Amino acid sequence: MGSGQVTDWQGKHVTVAGLGVSGVPAARALHGLGAEVTVVNDGDDARAREQAAELEALGVTVRLGDGETLPDGTELIVTAPGWRPDKPLFAAADRAGVPVWGDVELAWRLRGPDAAPWLAVTGTNGKTTTVQMLASILEAAGLRTAAVGNIGVSLLDAVLGEEPYDVLAVELSSYQLHWAPSLRAHSAAVLNLAPDHLDWHGSMEAYARDKGRVYEGNRVACVYNADATGKPSTEDLVREADVEEGCRAVGFTLGAPGPSQLGVVEGILVDRAFVENRQRNAQELAEVSDVNPPAPHNIANALAAAALARAYGVPASAVRDGLRAFTPDAHRIAHVADVDGVTWIDDSKATNTHAAEASLAAYDSIVWIAGGLAKGATFDELVGGAAKRLRGAVLIGRDRALIREALARHAPEVPVVDLDRTDTGAMLQAVQEAQRLARPGDTVLLAPACASMDMFANYNKRGDAFAQAVRELGA
Template structure:
């Protein structure tokens, strides 16, 4: 890790400044309102011109904000700053024009960081290809158990602008950050931060794995106390090594094995801290038991260790780590047990929308009938199938890109029976569950871990998970 003192960013003066907000939606509308309230001359540009966009535009125009619908590529004349929704791709003509004119582009995270008060609550930040939301929620539970005023914010829950500018006084914020948000947040400097893992995702947005990793690595820049990384994922440690941090900031690893000095890990079913203890070369501190974590799947234990690392970096006592993890309950559709029917467990992990997440889910069970498929988003499935083949009792495939998984199964698990459902209507889920029941034996787990996005068949992964749960309930009725 490099080192260098990083000073806090001075809150900007927007009075009379011409600011273009790129994109409406959950981040653009509040950004436009905040900037307008601070005296900026705001123009909002948006690609879409649908009913929802027109409704949002009407609300902003009533405040005196200019809105241009159906033209998100043209940079308005006189623009001095662009504030963008995180999902807008860096290669858009609007951003190229801004770069040529020497105009800064900020995301909503950058805007929130710049607008926070000088004595504002420090940020504990989390990113990674998978596990971000769960880890941030675990972290918030631990911080609350320590008696701290906190909220899970960022790419989850409360918006960062609301958290920074609202009346609620926070002691510390647990912040989930996507690679998109980090790309547009050049001056963010966290108290401590974690990168949970790195696997190919959103490469159509970033352009390459290298660019994706570099944006994830921005979370470590200027960290004051700890850069938390995954010992099992060397790429995360490499990002720590490359980061320019404040003097005294430490690299803290987490591992599912026995921890070394400056690491958190697991010994005989106990979560152990060898990072934030006196004489870490000889001593260790028990934090919690694996049984305190719901569910105690390997990837979820890793999430808990990362959350504990950030909490300990903030000075949280061991008892609060244990109490917070005991209090935590995961969101729906994240490796959620739906029911047992005829001795077979049915588990909904519809949130496993990429191969990395599905691999973690499959690793949690010994004998699986796997329901998979959907929109592959450019992913390949050979590694996932090869690593999971010995656990598969059967596979049921659904969705537009199911052939890619079927071909990987033929190459790496030819003996596993496969049911290929040639349909993409929402009713396919009921048939998929019925076919999975036929393939399963008592003691097996029927696991919905699609490794794909849902939009070919469902509005989102939540609707897909709901359809699975409803189909399982029909089995048991």
């Protein structure tokens, strides 16, 4: 099972590691193909028992409360993407010579001979938005497509379903790429790289290496962020990738594009990569005002989506129409309300410093609501870069002291309200304090730079609480 398609699954002993959003569909699919499937799961809670009962009714063996031991006779492990590479199960598999695939690798191997090509997107931030923009552009070109992978339709459903697709817009996390050694996309983009999930990957180098896997074997274009600083850059990852003959490096920039780049000229998104005589010619694609919202990092997302669509041969008019038709998800720089001349913005999805940095860069005078679970992050660079834009800050959540200390070092003149409570009602108080600090013309921005689970079930609930508190102000 080392390489190539596996056509005969009958009687193969496959262990699926982890229930949940990827494990259950993988177990169902493999059982349907005739494999002998055992699912192992660390947890043994009510939800796990419910999922186990559904699978056992099909004839799948499920082992709850023990995800460490390799079941006898295992010939392949298919793992949920979040399972860390240092788990004992994988060490046992390595000793036994058993390969480990992720759900993406399984989907890639199960594609039919006429399968739709994949346009793949990864990066620390902006993946979901970019993939949704890409799908919207592809649809505007009249292509049958779907946003799949880490969002939307599951990849397994997309490749095994009866609906034929022309092309798939695929969001891939670093976890998924780690476990997808044979994936070969038509074209792919790494949007950006910033420290994230380092507890899982072990180092920034390992994290970047897993992101860079998305470029391996690309056929037409490796799309990279020409504005990125730091090492390794996304362009470095392109240089290191082993691609097919004729595959090109295509950059995107918020400045004027050079040859083989997409960029911005006088409010116009411009293509100098997929045109004849790119030394001299450029193709207008859309206006900056066609991007929703037209914040700098979102324009970068639109350029990356446009580059992948153009690599697939989509006309310029479809880029414009697709961007105009795109509506961003909730809690991504979402405009909540204007109250007494103050704009209230919900970017609860900014769960790390890199996402918060992009959000803070979009506004000139900000009362910032931040804090939560830091996940090992530091905040000096974020606060230093945003200091001149901050009118005030309201801090919530367990690790808020880290942000407070960074503010004291880099923005000592900025008034700070430190809310020493982690109950969900803290958000209402945070909004009231932000209103007190704000002046007409300011933006109150919820961009926590932290995860939400110390106070809320997820970032959606945190954003909902913020929006509800803002509505109560304006009532």
